[in-house]
Amino acid sequence: MPVDGHDLLERLAGLPRGQAVLDAADGVPGTYLVGGAVRDLALGVTPHEIDLAVEADPEPLLAKLGGADVEHERFGTATVDGVDVVRARAEHYDQPGALPDVRPAGIDEDLARRDFTVNAIAVALDGGAVHAVDHAGEDLDARRLRVLHDASFRDDPTRLWRLARYAARLAFAIEERTLQLAAEAVADGALNTVSGVRMGNELRLALREPDPVAALIEAASLGLMPPGFAPVRPDEALELLPPGEGRRDLVVLAASCAGMDARALLAWLDHMGFTAGERDLVAASSRFVVGEPLRAASTPSEIARAARGAPVEAVALAGGDNARRWIDELRHVRLHITGDDLLAAGVPQGPEVGERLRRALERVLDGEVAPDHAAELAAALE
DSSP states (O other): OOOOHHHHHHHHHTSTTHHHHHHHHTTOOSEEEEHHHHHHHHTTOOOSSEEEEESSOSHHHHHHHTOOSEEEGGGTEEEETTEEEEEOEEEEOSSTTSOOEEEEOOHHHHHHTSSBGGGOEEEETTTOOEEEOTTHHHHHHHTEEOBSSTTHHHHOTHHHHHHHHHHHHHOOEEOHHHHHHHHHHHHTTGGGGSOHHHHHHHHHHHHTSSSHHHHHHHHHHTTOSOTTOOOOOOHHHHHHSOTTOSOHHHHHHHHHTTTSOHHHHHHHHHHTTOOHHHHHHHHHHHTTTTHHHHHHOOSHHHHHHHHTTSOHHHHHHHOSHHHHHHHHTGGGOOOSOOHHHHHHTTOOSSHHHHHHHHHHHHHHHTTSSOSSHHHHHHHHHO
8 A cells, every 4th residue: 555645744734743743844955754654654653763764965854853963973863852853865885884975866865875765755844745766655564674685784783673673563474585684794704894882782771672572583693692691581580670771672582682692792892882881780680590599598687698789680680578578678777886886896997896786787687686776785785
């Protein structure tokens, strides 16, 4: 079924900034709604952002929209309050995996450079005329992902990650030839032509998908993940993770890395551009270091000894009643006394102060000492 441009413009007008975009485009010829925005509106889904391509200088349009918040001069793109504006362009890859050289072009050349047919549809804002690459409409109807040309994944291997993300998010099937081209690109080392940081950015995007595990499953099936990586749905851990605390994305990643060799995991995370803190958190959580002693603990103090100092993500992944009790209750227990109280009572400065405080806290946790200043001090001085 062909895409109805007039219908899509009516749907665009109903979006929060849709009418403002249509008003701004009035008098700016060669302005098109493009890409994922067209795809999502055609599917009856609210797009994450409004994507526009302009065949002429985009500055007049940007000025009418309120001025760019972010600009990327190399590719002629800008963002203003949730609206992405790009100068329509053609591109050329000097070598596989390199960033493309770009030049201004008309809308049809712009569509021809895109990743998948369902993302290569444009609707003119000044009348609703539809431009699309071959197979775009039929692939949209069939909910199918198809690359535009055979060299697509070799030119830009990050498209392999986009293939995984779109397949998971949209629940689209991958066209047979596209699947074959993806397998050939991976087998021929296309992933090695792109920096690890760029691929790591794609992994981060996958972890921010509505269903990140589905995206990781697709990525693994395409051969994008290292040996031992096995996507897992850490539902209990995510449920245990307190709202607004911890890194849900890293919990998902860590759970799926549990089968990887420890050194290989660290090397891979380094290659993918994760920070030292992120790397160590994933490594600690994926090894389930706290899991066995935490599950074996039978008293509050034993739970505290097993979990104290571990990232909340690692405790959540360990799971079970003891993990829940630590996260919800025990980790919040604090003494009323401090080291200053012990020093004032004559305890010499040094490791003994911390050890006495630790023992007093454990007795409070186990209910042997009342949680008040006098009782805690007496216990610490015993």
